[in-house]
Amino acid sequence: MLGRSANAVFWMFRYLERAENLARLLDTGFRMALTRDHLTAEEEWRSVIETAGMRDSYQEQHGTYTGIQVWNHILRDRENSNSIRSLIGAVRSNARSARNVITSELWEAVNESYLQLNDLLARPVNQSGLADAINTVKRESTLVRGAMDGSMLRNDIYNFARIGSFIERADNTARILDVKYYVLLPSLSYVGSSLDNVQWETILRSLGAERAYRWLNAGQLDARGIADFLILDGRFPRSLSFCYSKIRSNLHSLALQYGGEVRAHEVMRNADLKLQDRDIDFVIDMGLHEFLSDFIACNNDIARAVETDYRFTD
């Protein structure tokens, strides 16, 4: 396949993953703000913008943090290249560019998602429309993933799509943890305080992990357990460990098809060493923030190595 097509498929799925994660983040922010007083709600929305990495683009336009401004900035602001509307547009551009390496089913799923969301986000979203917007993003993203799963050959094209998805997902999980890492630090946690419980739940909820975690831990919330779950539990599909196992297996499949490994495989192995056989105490001793910063950098290195080694660009 063409390097440019690999690039298009890779970014198509990165942007799709990013859009879905933003929707989840908004959902969490909204729930939090609903249960808070005015001041804390503003703080919560500020934190949503921080977590989304949109402080600069938001502050260019707004002086205060209100819910309606925040969710419209994240959902539909065209000036914001990472708004869900911009991202879905980028997903579709990339799908068009890769049109002849993806199936019609996948293309049509992307195109329909775009048409639907573009229409839904054409006008400002008010409070009563927010839940619908969020759910539509999540549903459309699931439909696109399903179309890929059900129709695409398991070859290099699929591998690049999957690597893109999991690089992005790992990055998102790590960033959400990094923004909130302080509430997971044992020294700072007021064990059992209701504030902490709410914060912890926020983290779990923005990663769609609250049910899985509760189910595994009989409803007991504790900071160490949450960090362990989101970083190291290979059963949870948004944990760092799970993402790495997926990137690893897709890279492995590329090596088999292409008759050999490239530098990206070595970068992956080195990154793996930092997760493998670690326990959460080690991570916390190292410093959660340091660990996550290092992880995000390594994750970027993997992405860059894949882009270079497989000639995504000239």
Added chain:
Amino acid sequence: MSAHSPDNFDEMIDAEGGVRAAYKGYRDWYDEQDPQGLKRKHQEAEAFFRKTGITFNVYGQEDAEERLIPFDPVPRIVTAQEWRRLSRGIEQRVRALNAFLHDLYHRQEIIKAGRVPEWLLRGNPAYLPHMSGFTPPGNVYTHITGIDLVRTGPNDFHVLEDNARTPSGVSYMLENRETMMAMFPELFTRVKVAPVSNYPRRLARSLAACAPPACEGRPVVAVLTPGIYNSAYYEHAFLADQMGAELVEASDLRVMGGRVQMRTTRGFTPVDVLYRRVDDDFLDPLTFRADSMLGVPGIMDVYRAGGITIANAPGTGIADDKALYSFMPEIVEFYTGEKPLLPNVETYRCMEEDALKYVLDNIADLVVKEVHGSGGYGMLIGPTSSRREIASFTEKLKANPHNYIAQPTLSLSTVPILTKKGLAPRHVDLRPFVLMSPNGIEITPGGLTRVALKRGSLVVNSSQGGGTKDSWVLEE
């Protein structure tokens, strides 16, 4: 459906109000349909086109960036017998065009024989001196041609234009049929229609048969597109997908080791046949426009050295020239030794003094076109233009008569479209698609029917409010 105009030939209804043979089967079916149901299907068709993304970009209109070409659900139907006659004429014309192009870039016998004047080439930007003395692989110039036909009577088809540059619209031919079959499956069990769906396979085979001398093993075919913002991008991607070919942009290609190679995830691989949807001017910045970002520096050298096949061959665009068009009857006769089976539309070359005088005297009854124009732009339709429009066009014509040809306003045939009030006749043309390779000429039965959606309008171009129809050739 009595509103057929006596002034022109209606393809469904004859002068006595009866249904012509070609439409009998369809009309029987139509009369059994519930009008509301048809309307609903029509709307479904639009949703279907939106979903598949068969949209085109309109230049310079950012917000309405993507549009659908309106689709009309009433097919345009030609009988097997009519088609046989048509395809013989089309084949003759395409053969003559190829022989002409070869001659033009070699000994120029036709000019020496005085059948075509030398001035046609001199200063004509579509004539490429770089092609002189070079024979493309398989001696094929026009791998893909679209011949625009208009009908004026039961047995009267005329060629309106030859499109040998990069004819577009074939994706509509294919998608219109898919849509019709999805909407009205039972119709296709009642009326037997010649299939068109094998066009991409034939195209792939035809292109592969023109592989260059440097090709080893199975020819690698790629479609060269200007990119996703090009108005015909959908078609480029569609054809590449259907042929199983790569869809490349200029940035994917590079000349290395005497070949044009594409950057793949495994490294660089040679392309054998490049189906380019980029004009000659932009093909090679080293040879043509230096500012072109759409081309491949050095591709012309590789081409001349037998390292790649370019389809259509550079320099075929001269066949689209409307001044040259006026010589097609001579050209056909010169190379085939036969009278043209398909007549031209009578054409006045305004550069000739007598012709110009005639055109100026009769401009209100004529269609005047720019020699190098396309897409229905830069033309005057005398009978439907205001006095002011005619006056201002006359000035342009007088200032630069070389740039224009004129033709009588034809009473184009009509075919019904579905309107809110039922069937209503509208003017149409037909563009069949012709493939050529050393193995012969293949014409897909049917083609693209373009239809003027406004009552009385003769302009069928999609850029000016025209629509399309599925085009049927009946099986015997």
